[in-house]
Amino acid sequence: MPQLRLALAQVDATVGALTANADLVRVRTREAAGAGAHLVAFPEMVLTGYPVEDLALRSSFVEASRAALEQLAADLASDGLGDLPVVVGYLDRGGDPASLTTAQGPADRRGQHGRGGGALPKGLPQNCAAVLCGGEVVARYAKHFLPTYGVFDEFRVFVPGDALALVRVRGVDVALAICEDLWQDGGPVAQCREAGAELLLVLNGSPFERGKDGVRLDLARRRADEAGCPLAYLNAVGGQDELVFDGGSLVVAADGTLLARAPRFTEHLLVLDVDAPARAADRELRGDEVVRVVSEEPAAPRAPLPAPITEPLDDVAALWSALVLGLGDYVRKNGFTRVALGLSGGIDSAVVASLAVDALGPGGLTGVSLPSSYSSGHSRDDADDLAQRLGCDYRVVPIAPVVDAFTEHLAEAVELSSVAGENLQARVRGTLLMALSNSEGHLVLATSNMSELSVGYATLYGDSVGGFAPLKDVPKLLVWELARWRNADAGR
């Protein structure tokens, strides 16, 4: 049975940062070459970052992605890595408009870029994978299924592909697929078996949801069975705006055995030896016109590397890690180094502050206590105590004098209702935090949780102030669970 040493590079790309992302690929490819890999793979759209959303509709960005891909192929060769085939996700254009009649009718798909026939670009944007080798792009694949639900909007910005792509590496025929292609019935996965694929390699940008890692493993097992060959599931890692990609890349054998699994919430190069079934008979059936041959000669047999199988994380531990990664990447990718938030002595701000310190270190956080004349001594003490334990910058700014100035002054023009008075306090706090941010360059964090936000229990321009709200998708009871978990973890 031919053997392939596969390197899955679970990396954290940044949307739009073409050069930095290409550098990630070069660094990890060198590392994979050092580990003796025969094939190295990177996540969905690693070169552009993912999701690119409406950047896909800017033809200058599409061209920049194409040029970056060609440059990357050349750079890998000049790095001395030209012999090692590298699979990278990127943004391309393709989908000859004339061929689109099979989908919704050509006009409808053209309509994406404006009404009517108009001036068509040379092909429309596609979510693609390419195989780089010998300084060139030797194969391309376009995603077939475009998710357009939940956090996904791909039908809006991409046109689907409809062709299979197989590359032969060391005599093993590797089929490519991208993310949603794996989740939907039909499409390239269903065609793998009859196409004689000996390994199915799936590039993903699959966002974190609670419990999803188990669902992914089950799915990979089912699809490996359907394809009749091992399946390598490579996921992105990192935060991108509201999304967190959690990694957890894995490889299963055709019979569903879990062969290797990478850790979650961190970059990782997963290297393992995969035994691929030889399928000469199927190959003859399909003919060889769909396969791009990179290398025919099988790898010399060697003792397989020990393949790591990372244990699954506990649910709350995974959530904590997701929040830390999402917060940290949002801050870093947007050019900040520090955050500020109001410390009320309550649980929400305590959890957000702890997340911030885990993400950025104690030097990355300024906590501000903003007591009103109604704040209890107890809540002030709790805020002091938290700041001390976290070791962060800490300041106290009582808000009463400013609130008083507002209310006395406003009295001439308007009679303040009691709700207006409460909201006024929250807005004075928000304004104080923004003055701090303006002067010293912090990103302000909002501390509202999902339960409060879902019922509108927040003051617009008050406690809702901030550039990022780490708990916006975390309901209150789970905030308490997170706090308990973090306290217990600190004691371990």
Place this chain on the structure above:
Amino acid sequence: MPQLRLALAQVDATVGALTANADLVRVRTREAAGAGAHLVAFPEMVLTGYPVEDLALRSSFVEASRAALEQLAADLASDGLGDLPVVVGYLDRGGDPASLTTAQGPADRRGQHGRGGGALPKGLPQNCAAVLCGGEVVARYAKHFLPTYGVFDEFRVFVPGDALALVRVRGVDVALAICEDLWQDGGPVAQCREAGAELLLVLNGSPFERGKDGVRLDLARRRADEAGCPLAYLNAVGGQDELVFDGGSLVVAADGTLLARAPRFTEHLLVLDVDAPARAADRELRGDEVVRVVSEEPAAPRAPLPAPITEPLDDVAALWSALVLGLGDYVRKNGFTRVALGLSGGIDSAVVASLAVDALGPGGLTGVSLPSSYSSGHSRDDADDLAQRLGCDYRVVPIAPVVDAFTEHLAEAVELSSVAGENLQARVRGTLLMALSNSEGHLVLATSNMSELSVGYATLYGDSVGGFAPLKDVPKLLVWELARWRNADAGR
């Protein structure tokens, strides 16, 4: 040549207000019956309002729309209007999942509602039109082309239809189409001629853009020629969140002659007599299986009504009307009666205040002058003068005392940068306006224009405060044009 008296009811529906929208239909149908109409039509999704966006993904809302349609049919009959066929847009479910293989493959479309096969609803949401007559729904049509660009996201929430719908009214075969069906080549419009359609009726929810009314007329002429019959283009009117539907419904003959045109930016019932070409030969070709016969007997000949052709509006006049309608409907549809804004003495706030008074009357506006210690006497005088001319409620609240309280107080915790000081003033103004809004129930209007917003020249939580920003899509030079136009118009 058979004659049909057509009534196009250009009405202002509200998203989600099923009962109120049905009442609109009943009132206008009675009016159309009084005018002797043979057929009355209402805009795209009039029953649910448009666009419904993710409401379409709530099956309870789909069922409510279906039930409201049945109820409306019954109510029209009990109103004594059962003999008059009524065409209404609404939200339905259809699109047997098994039949969707012709589009993107069934799994992809199911994926709209979550991954995998899962529990499928009984049919997926569709943007539909129905013909009501005799207390029943006698024909249904589902939109073929789903725009998914610009302000539209229909592929996300609907599945496309693929069948033609023809109804025979007084011996005239009327084909139905919905909005994007007219803009894209192919589809139901292309099939009209061979299907023997004698009138093409298009229900629209087509949002205002500058210059679009001329484009629509050209398009209607081209499609009437293609269909070989008269074309009735019925548009919605009214504001819905960021969109303004501008009406301007029109009817063209098969040869492109403009037969009638309704005014824009106002509700209107356009009644006219249309001469439809008799196409017995084409009818024989298609057979009658696709047509739903409402009434065979041609209408008795009568002298045609004079058909109004409203003159086109000047570009800036149309824009002013669009802004007034959009603002007024946003306020009313969200349950407010009054707005408040800061009057700086500058052009942006002057234009917004004038729009507000045109939309809501002088009693609907509270203008607040919020001078700082840096405001010139001149700008204060301009604000006073404007408020006097508009006849609105007017208050003056100098902000210096509050700004001073902030800066003195903050000095202990942070050294304010000069930008922070400027932003602080804007935030004090925002907080004062929100305190007024909280206490008295105004919707606060933000006065930033598109040029400022596009370059980030606004203070977050400061002058960006407010529930609606009338000028957010209006660049600065156009703000001046609007001001000049409004001054000239006041003098007319």
